[in-house]
Amino acid sequence: MSAVSEAVILIAGQGSRLRGRDKNRLKPFVPVLGRPLLSYILEAVSSAGIKTLHFVVGYESERVIAGAKQLISPHLTASFIVNRDWQKQNGVSLLTAKDHVSAPFLLTMGDHVFDDTIIDCLLDNFDPAVLNVAIDRKLDSIVDLDDAMKVQTLGNKVTGIGKNLRSYDAIDTGLFVCPPEIFAYLEQAKSRNGGSDCSLANGVELMAGDGRVRGVDIGAARWHDIDTPQVLEHAEQDTSWRALRSLN
Numbered sequence: 092m093s094a095v096s097e098a099v100i101l102i103a104g105q106g107s108r109l110r111g112r113d114k115n116r117l118k119p120f121v122p123v124l125g126r127p128l129l130s131y132i133l134e135a136v137s138s139a140g141i142k143t144l145h146f147v148v149g150y151e152s153e154r155v156i157a158g159a160k161q162l163i164s165p166h167l168t169a170s171f172i173v174n175r176d177w178q179k180q181n182g183v184s185l186l187t188a189k190d191h192v193s194a195p196f197l198l199t200m201g202d203h204v205f206d207d208t209i210i211d212c213l214l215d216n217f218d219p220a221v222l223n224v225a226i227d228r229k230l231d232s233i234v235d236l237d238d239a240m241k242v243q244t245l246g247n248k249v250t251g252i253g254k255n256l257r258s259y260d261a262i263d264t265g266l267f268v269c270p271p272e273i274f275a276y277l278e279q280a281k282s283r284n285g286g287s288d289c290s291l292a293n294g295v296e297l298m299a300g301d302g303r304v305r306g307v308d309i310g311a312a313r314w315h316d317i318d319t320p321q322v323l324e325h326a327e328q329d330t331s332w333r334a335l336r337s338l339n
Contacts, residue, residue, distance in 0.1 A: 095214055095268060097192050098141045100132060102159075102201030103149030103177040103184045109202070109319060117151060119201055120158050121317070124327055128317055130162050131204040136197065139210040143168045145191050146201075147184045149177020182277045182289035189274045195219050200265035204326060205314030209266060216307050217268040222298050224249060226261040226306040227314065233262055234325045238318065240265075240292060242306060249304035252295050261306060263292075264314050272303065 106118025119129040136144065144163070148155045148171055156171045163169050174187045185198065195217065197210070209225055217223040226242050226249075233239050241259035243251035252263060273294060280293035298304045315326040 094219065095195050095197050095217070096141060097143040097145065098136050098197040098199065099145045099147065099185065099188045099192055099269075100136075100199055100201050101147050101181055101184050102129065102155060103147050103174045104181070105150040105177075106202065106318075109317065109323065117155055117158060119155060121323070123204065123317060123323065127158075127162060128204070129159060129201060132199060132201060133162055133164070133167075135205060135207045135210055136199070137164060137167060138207045139197075139214055141197060142166065145170050145172055145188055147172045147174050147187055149174040149184065152177075179288045180290040180293075182280060182291045182294055185291055185294075186274060186277050186281070194271035194273075195268050198267040198269050200316070202317050203265040203314060204317060205264065205266065206309075206312040209264065209309045209312045209314060212309060212312070213266055213268055213307050218305055219268075219270060220303075222270060222273055222295060222304045223268040223307055224295070224304065225264045225266040225309050227264050227309050228261045229311075230260075230262065232313075234315070234322050235319065236262075239263075239316070244306050247306050247308075248302065249295070249299045249306050252292050252299060252304075254292075261308075264309060265316060270303075273298070276303075 102119045109118050120127040152173050172187050172191055174184045176183050213225045240263035241256040242249055242261040242263050243259045244261055276297045277294040280289040280297055317323050
């Protein structure tokens with residue numbers, strides 16, 4: 092049985108690139124193959140045996156909470172943490188969960204869909220002493236490589252991370268198993284950025300500098316960061332991912 096029993100799901104952002112001109116459309120509920128985007132995350136986390144979920148919300152929080160509650164199965168325990176500074180970067184969103192979650196915990200972005208096997212692989216192979224990130228080495232399969240979070244590794248050790256990284260050999264899939272130290276590193280990153288803002292990547296970069304980040308290769312598994320209409324269209328046309336979805 093996995094030592095990870097809780098998950099943090101970040102759904103605080105506005106998602107303007109995916110919503111387009113429809114201001115009433117909320118990103119977590121954008122339909123993917125006829126189902127709300129968020130339902131895939133819930134399905135994957137639940138299938139991995141995680142029953143306690145912490146959602147970090149921000150933009151249109153009341154509407155997002157109401158919509159999410161309609162999708163959450165009764166056997167799951169859910170809490171909603173409101174990030175009043177949702178306009179800031181995702182590191183600030185994760186920091187709001189600091190006093191609500193026990194470590195190690197699973198962390199996922201709310202706009203990613205992925206094969207259930209990726210979570211299983213991560214939970215079966217994580218090291219509780221470090222930050223574990225599921226990485227994809229299939230660079231040719233990445234739809235929007237310019238916008239992807241790039242990762243440089245040495246063996247299974249992550250040595251660098253960032254969207255503008257020049258030398259890289261993997262992509263961050265947006266799935267992590269986090270130790271409690273992640274919050275101290277995020278605070279350090281925020282302090283270095285002037286004390287008010289930081290991204291998750293800023294904190295991960297600092298941890299990597301201390302040799303505290305480990306990559307877990309997802310192998311042949313598939314995933315998509317549903318951030319733009321173009322990626323959404325590609326995900327819906329991905330026959331291998333669609334085949335897996337039809338089995339659930």
